Amino acid sequence: MLHASVRGLAPALPSGWLGFCVRTWIAVVLALAAAFWLQIGDASSAAVCVAILAQPTRGQSLSKAIYRLGGSVVGALVALLLVAMFPQARFMLLGGIGLWLALCTMIGTLLRDFRSYAALLSGYTVAIVGLPVIDDPANAWSSAVSRVVAIALGVLATLLVNSLFGSPDGWKTLLRTLRDTADRVFAIADDAVHGRGLPDETALAALAVGITSLGTQASYTRTELEDGRDRAAGARSALLGLIDMLACARALAHGLAHGGATPALAAALPAVADAAAHGSEALREMPGLPAEAFLLERSMALGRHRRWVEDGLAVLAEGGPPLREVRIRYHHDRFAVGLNGVRVLIAFAIGAAISILSGMPDATLVLIEIAALCALVSTNPNPTSFAWGTLLGAPLAVAAAALVEFGLLTQGSALPLLAMALIAPVFVACILVLDPRTGSVGFIMLVFTFVILNPANVQGFDVSSFVDSSVLFLLSAILIFLSMVLILPVQPRQRLLRGAVSIAGELGRTLAGAVPPEGAAFGVRNYDRLAQVHRWNGLVGDAGSRRFVLARLVGLTDLVGALARARRGLADAAAIPALRETAAAAGRFDARDVDAMLERMDRAASTLLRQGAALPAAQHATLLRSVSGLHGAALLLRTHRRMLMLTGVLGGARR
Numbered sequence: 001m002l003h004a005s006v007r008g009l010a011p012a013l014p015s016g017w018l019g020f021c022v023r024t025w026i027a028v029v030l031a032l033a034a035a036f037w038l039q040i041g042d043a044s045s046a047a048v049c050v051a052i053l054a055q056p057t058r059g060q061s062l063s064k065a066i067y068r069l070g071g072s073v074v075g076a077l078v079a080l081l082l083v084a085m086f087p088q089a090r091f092m093l094l095g096g097i098g099l100w101l102a103l104c105t106m107i108g109t110l111l112r113d114f115r116s117y118a119a120l121l122s123g124y125t126v127a128i129v130g131l132p133v134i135d136d137p138a139n140a141w142s143s144a145v146s147r148v149v150a151i152a153l154g155v156l157a158t159l160l161v162n163s164l165f166g167s168p169d170g171w172k173t174l175l176r177t178l179r180d181t182a183d184r185v186f187a188i189a190d191d192a193v194h195g196r197g198l199p200d201e202t203a204l205a206a207l208a209v210g211i212t213s214l215g216t217q218a219s220y221t222r223t224e225l226e227d228g229r230d231r232a233a234g235a236r237s238a239l240l241g242l243i244d245m246l247a248c249a250r251a252l253a254h255g256l257a258h259g260g261a262t263p264a265l266a267a268a269l270p271a272v273a274d275a276a277a278h279g280s281e282a283l284r285e286m287p288g289l290p291a292e293a294f295l296l297e298r299s300m301a302l303g304r305h306r307r308w309v310e311d312g313l314a315v316l317a318e319g320g321p322p323l324r325e326v327r328i329r330y331h332h333d334r335f336a337v338g339l340n341g342v343r344v345l346i347a348f349a350i351g352a353a354i355s356i357l358s359g360m361p362d363a364t365l366v367l368i369e370i371a372a373l374c375a376l377v378s379t380n381p382n383p384t385s386f387a388w389g390t391l392l393g394a395p396l397a398v399a400a401a402a403l404v405e406f407g408l409l410t411q412g413s414a415l416p417l418l419a420m421a422l423i424a425p426v427f428v429a430c431i432l433v434l435d436p437r438t439g440s441v442g443f444i445m446l447v448f449t450f451v452i453l454n455p456a457n458v459q460g461f462d463v464s465s466f467v468d469s470s471v472l473f474l475l476s477a478i479l480i481f482l483s484m485v486l487i488l489p490v491q492p493r494q495r496l497l498r499g500a501v502s503i504a505g506e507l508g509r510t511l512a513g514a515v516p517p518e519g520a521a522f523g524v525r526n527y528d529r530l531a532q533v534h535r536w537n538g539l540v541g542d543a544g545s546r547r548f549v550l551a552r553l554v555g556l557t558d559l560v561g562a563l564a565r566a567r568r569g570l571a572d573a574a575a576i577p578a579l580r581e582t583a584a585a586a587g588r589f590d591a592r593d594v595d596a597m598l599e600r601m602d603r604a605a606s607t608l609l610r611q612g613a614a615l616p617a618a619q620h621a622t623l624l625r626s627v628s629g630l631h632g633a634a635l636l637l638r639t640h641r642r643m644l645m646l647t648g649v650l651g652g653a654r655r
Helices: 004-012 017-038 044-053 057-087 090-110 113-133 137-164 170-193 201-223 228-257 263-277 289-319 332-360 365-380 383-411 415-421 422-432 441-453 463-485 492-512 519-537 543-573 576-585 594-614 616-639 641-646
Strands: none
Touching: 004 616, 017 044, 017 137, 017 415, 017 422, 044 137, 044 576, 044 616, 057 090, 057 113, 057 137, 057 201, 057 289, 090 113, 090 332, 090 365, 113 201, 113 365, 170 228, 170 263, 170 289, 170 543, 201 228, 201 543, 228 519, 228 543, 228 616, 263 289, 289 332, 289 594, 289 616, 332 365, 332 463, 332 492, 365 383, 365 441, 365 463, 383 415, 383 422, 383 441, 383 463, 383 576, 415 422, 422 441, 441 463, 492 519, 492 543, 519 543, 519 641, 543 576, 543 616, 576 616, 594 616, 594 641
């Protein structure tokens, strides 16, 4: 009967929960045992380090461990520098710590993956090392060394456990996800070349969110395998290829919907795409019309990107160098970067004021916890949700620490008993971490249970001290919640507006003559911005208005990409003497008169085709890209003409 009940509960638990819980628990116990044996003053930091490094896959753990150690060393060195500069000036030291924390938060906002975490860690490590010795600067060196040694023990314990107990390989999960995503994109591409309908803008944006998020997983592959560098490069190539395939598919669908293709040409597009997918992009003859050139070039590009996706998947699965090396560039909301720094600085200032005015001997704990948590909360993709997780996870951490110290350890505080006492809180917290809905709650519970418990060689069992530290921790959680939710809260409407303004700004710059960077990097940044816009758009207004706004922003994203292709194509065509004059003139867009600009773009595309008729075959691809870029950009400009004129991006007589 009991066995049946357990089996009934099992499906509700996240996949791989047992192995994750066991590995985390063993690593915590191992780190504590090493810290006790070495008689480190702050042994709990080793356990906290393991709790922070607890990740479901080996690549995630290894990557985070490397960046955590590096961030800790940088933070400790900066803390020593600040203490040496202001040994007797408390306010100057507090100001220096606050400014450094804000700077690191801003850098962490710009970065992705665990590089962002390393930047944040170097910020709040300064607080962890410097604040306890604010009145005793002579002990700054020992505080820094103790911190770094404890972190090193936590890192070593995590690495050892993950190596010995076979934590799951993240690259296998990434490969499965990429293959599933590739199948969906390939199906969309096939629908496009056959003239069938494509998913709506909401489905496209959701797919873009999923694809761009895989860049984070790709970075973990480097630490899991000996040839991880090549496999990560293959994953990036596949990821970028999928993004470009989406853009090509939408362009083809739009071109076919607006005519310009004879039945014979439309029937030939699947074969053109298939030939390009197998490495053949030669045309028997150049098309006679810009619309035909556009459809042919986009079909060839679709096949080319598919070849890169298939190659990237093969490299990720089997190893070896990929066909191309590409970088992933993301969109940054610079206003949000500055705002995150200001949020952290305000929260730190409030904590400092409370610490000074309260006069409590352990009040610096509030400041340390605010420094650590506020930096982590502010750079989270959903700061409000993480702030709520902090508010809910804090009492769970206090309850777990109280249960262990005053319920279980009273029977004996030897390491074996401590290890058994930690099973329940570690397992509960790890299960919460694995569920995206409760991940922030579980993270706070897992990490701060050890902060409050403060396990030591000789456990103190001091009720008064425990209550004081618990109250201060709960107070810091409340202050963080208030700082993130009430003081300078994250406004989805404003984030959405800034995303739209960024798209419009890039559109204006491209029209004004700016030539965007290399296509693949530009495409991912373009779609990463769309993914961010989609996330914030989902929190604003009703369903109907969200679909309307998203459809417009997806269309503008397509237009930005089309204009970028046009600019790059014309820049390449201008290097051919026979096309130089026409290409240079075609690139002088004039957004003040949209009708004249569109007429000039159409005329230039036709002229380039005529002038390129005598070009050698080696230059046909350049000619085709330039004509296709001009026609595709003009096609989308006509589609969004009215909206662009109403918003002032384009000028001319309104129709």
